[in-house]
Amino acid sequence: MSENIINEVKRVLKKICGEYGERLTGSIKNRQLEEYTKTYFEKNGYNVELQGFSCIDWKEQGVELFCHGESFAAKPSYYTKACQVEAEYVLLKSIEKLKKSRIKDKVAVLYGDLTAEQLMPKSFSFYNPEHHQEIIRLLEEKKPSAIVTIVDNDTSIFEDGDFDIPSVYVTKEVGKKILNSTGTINLSIKAERINSIGANVIARINEDKEKKVVITAHLDTKYGTIGALDNGTGIAILLLLSRLIKVEMINYCFELVLLNGEDYYSTPGQVEYMNEYLGEDSDIVLAINCDGIGLKNSKTAIAMMELGEKELLLREMIVGKENFEFIEPWVEGDHMLFLMNHIPAIVLTSKNIFRMIDSVIHTERDTLELVDYNRVAEVVSFLEDFIKNTYRSITE
Known part of the structure; x- marks a missing residue:
């Protein structure tokens, strides 16, 4: 595993979680991160679409509650x-x-x-x-x-x-x-809904090919968190892959999708992407979702859904990798967009993250101190190999 990849993971995550931090769909920080990732992809030779949608930004200035x-x-x-x-x-x-x-x-x-x-x-x-x-x-x-x-x-x-x-x-x-x-309650809420816009960031190469492989991560966070694990590491993985996967290396369309709205009440980015690209005539043959990857002292977990005979190939890749482990599928996350449309999907996360959903994820405790950068870089290398070698052989 390249030291350059590990250092770039650290740099990118510091940018995402430090400079942008809380990145609510429709917020200024969210839109700034859209532009940063768009530029990053373009510098690596990818064509980028900002798939826009309407949403609201929300600001609150506190609550006063009096009773008795x-x-x-x-x-x-x-x-x-x-x-x-x-x-x-x-x-x-x-x-x-x-x-x-x-x-x-x-x-x-x-x-x-x-x-x-x-x-x-x-x-x-x-x-x-x-x-x-x-x-x-x-x-x-x-x-x-x-x-x-x-x-x-x-x-x-x-x-x-x-x-x-x-x-x-x-x-x-x-x-x-x-x-x-x-008795009576006296309640004052100071809050404002602001009409705004957001966008999915979709980066592609080999757009003229018939078959397409998609890797996704979500761009946004919940309120009050910088979202290091949820999902800063996923964003970083997609950005790093754009440095490593080039046009001449694969024989299919390769798409990196930062979906915007997984933690927003109406999932507008997911709905927009599904409506435009996941119909009956979709050319997507596989989707891979990255969410919650890189937790310290945890293996990387992989779940496979509707892979059919291709599942054996993936299992052979994992055998002998001590930091990877297969787990049972679960029905939450952006991979469900594809499964609902009968597209095979793989999801990667951290095995131990499920015990932290209530205590850490979506809270101010989801910080970079929880991230094992080596583990994130391992996933980048695994996906690079899968995309460049294993899946190329499947699609030939």
């Missing part, structure tokens, strides 16, 4: 609207209670079953359980002035720019004090 004359800590739900509300509050812990409630112009305090899990955004088309839709529909029909959610984890129940009822979330400790009495 006491001030309580609260956080705004992601993408919430602003409000200034003083009203009686109603306690609701189940869908049945919500159905029977009269909460128009009141503050709905949700807890119990109603806040057991994050509610899927209205326009999230890939997964949206009926009971989530029912809760949202009932709230919109009953028109409370605002919503306070009591949560077990420090997580927003609502994350939806299409849901217009202002909302905040509080801890169980704060919630107990609200639940133990009745």
Whole structure:
């Protein structure tokens, strides 16, 4: 493994996570990273498309919550609207209670079953359980002035720019004090939705070839994180591959796609890419998704889906590589765009990352201190070999 590759991984990750940091879809930092990656790809001889879409940027300046004359800590739900509300509050812990409630112009305090899990955004088309839709529909029909959610984890129940009822979330400790009495809540949310734009960054070589292999990573982050593992390392891997894979080395179209919106409520980049490039006449023969790669003290995990007879070839490549391990497929991530359209997919991540989803990923703790640069460089080298040698032989 080249020392130059390791050093370039370090340099690129420092740029992505240090200079750009939190890169929310539609934000200034997100658009700046689009331009940086576009320029990087172009310098390596790739033709680049910025596949644009409309979205919103969201800014918040804090929350004030008063109940029974006491001030309580609260956080705004992601993408919430602003409000200034003083009203009686109603306690609701189940869908049945919500159905029977009269909460128009009141503050709905949700807890119990109603806040057991994050509610899927209205326009999230890939997964949206009926009971989530029912809760949202009932709230919109009953028109409370605002919503306070009591949560077990420090997580927003609502994350939806299409849901217009202002909302905040509080801890169980704060919630107990609200639940133990009745009265009014005075709630102020300072927040703003700003119309914006974003883009997928799509880099290609050999565009005239009939068959296409695609490697993806997502460009954006959640709020409050620089996203080193999720997904700075994935971005770095795609950039490095553009240095290593050249036109004359392969006999098919090679596409590197930085999808913009995996951590955004309506996945606009993923939807845009799927609508334009994943129809019945798609020429993509394989997709590889890179997400969460490079965790220290963890092997690189590989899952294969719908590969058929080509699975054996990949397994032969991994045999003897002590830092790689096969795992069972899972149904979250950008690889699902391709599987939904019957395109074989491979996904690479860190084996131990799944135990960190709630405690590290999507939080301020997802920093470069967690990254093993050698492990990231190993994945770059593995994919280089796979693209230049193994998959070339398959497509001949």
